[in-house]
Amino acid sequence: MAAELLPDLEQLETAESVPVRGRALAVRAWGATWPKLAAAALGLLAWQLVVWSGWRPDYVLPGPLPVFQRLGEDLRQLDFYAGVGITLRRALEGYLLAVALGSVLGLLVARVAVLRKAVGSAILGLQSMPSIAWFPLAILLFQLSEGAIIFVVLLGAAPAIAGGLLSGVDHVPPLLVRVGRTMGASGLTLFRHVILPASLPAFVGGLKQGWAFAWRSLMAGELLVIVNHQQSLGQRLQFARDLSDAEQLLALMLVVLVIGIAVDSLFGALDGGIRRRWGLQP
């Protein structure tokens, strides 16, 4: 059953090497992939060793093999995909809202000096707020509904996205700004043609970090906020714990991990593409 997972991992990694074709692409893909496969294999081995050591009984900590078997069973059930679908839809909705809010907020704060002084540091402060601390309030506001989950995902991700844009604007090389000015650009024109594109790498960094926060907040939310008739990933995880079904629990955790890594590597590919385009990376 391990083979079911590995082709996915391989696909993820090939996404990182874009412009080279044919054989060279294969070589590069393999060069990028094998260390990760090796690391995954070592991780599985360590897991198995802990199980063999008898530190916890099998029904509490099962080994990789039964967990992958259970994952295989899950993957044969339509119901399971519906659950993953619910989770991914929530992630996408919350994240897109966060991108919209974070970008608008970041732009406003970067452009308006007063706003900057007022909330610039508050945005950074919000980033360090653990998103799970928002849930009591979210539940009061939205009851036990999807709205509560989306609310927290939004609050978790938006500050990181705004912060990324803000730090990008702050770190535009002064020389480029001078060049823009000597070409006659000022105000919004300068912002649009020089400052905004120059802050793109930092913005993508913020998007990536925002995704990580969104995914974490979403999982926390799905564990806490149980919505009827919506067997999302987090909810299944909670049920597996309630039923002391350790194999199911670990199988679900693997799915959460793989989705997180998959999306993260998409951002990695985006970032790498920009860096190559700018000549910051060969």
Add this chain to the structure above:
Amino acid sequence: MSAILQLSPKPAVSVAGLTKTFPAGDRLLVALHGVSLEVAKGEFLCLVGASGSGKSTLLNLLAGLDQPTAGAAQVDGRVALMFQEAALLPWLSAAANVELALQLRGVGARDRRRLAWELLERVHLTGAETRRPHELSGGMKQRVALARALAQDADVLLMDEPFGALDAITRDLLHEELERIWSDSGLTIVFVTHNAREAVRLGDRVLVFSSRPGRVAHEVEVKLPRPRSLDSPELAVVAGRITDRLRAEMRVHGG
């Protein structure tokens, strides 16, 4: 100043009693002190001086990037500025960098591409239009920067040690091209360098700046026929005199 220059109706650049100070800790750093000069239309003026003589400050003031503490710096017409670094926008191709200058000048979308390619051809960069800055050598980048400066359709081109970071052969080639473009276009050029030979190679006139405070210490008119060779003995003699003046200034003011 020569009779011709005095007769010319309105100078391209006129600077009068220009002073610029910067706060440095609890003291004031006087970058420029009472500098007065004029540059005639179509003239190629070179400024030489040790570092800290306020040459770059002068260019910034002329470009309107900074405000004088006292006095006035006036330019008749539009100004373009070139730096020691090409400072191309790394997310744009060579042609797109030039196109942006055209766009900001208000050239319509239809003509931009054609004009950008023509300008790149003018600086001998045919074939490099779609390349990104990181795919270009230092000399090629400065050519793009030159094309971009030309795209601004300026009357006065200010150059701040534009070839200082290039190897000797590339620099030599760029001297030729700059001279060709200058004589074809009727541009007024103010060229800052710390290299006396480069100044004599290019300039109609060379101003020697003293350091701390920066002011015009000496003026040399270069009467050698163009095109000049960096290696010619005549050029070396004039450059040698300028270097001596520079040394003297640096000794007096502690360089």
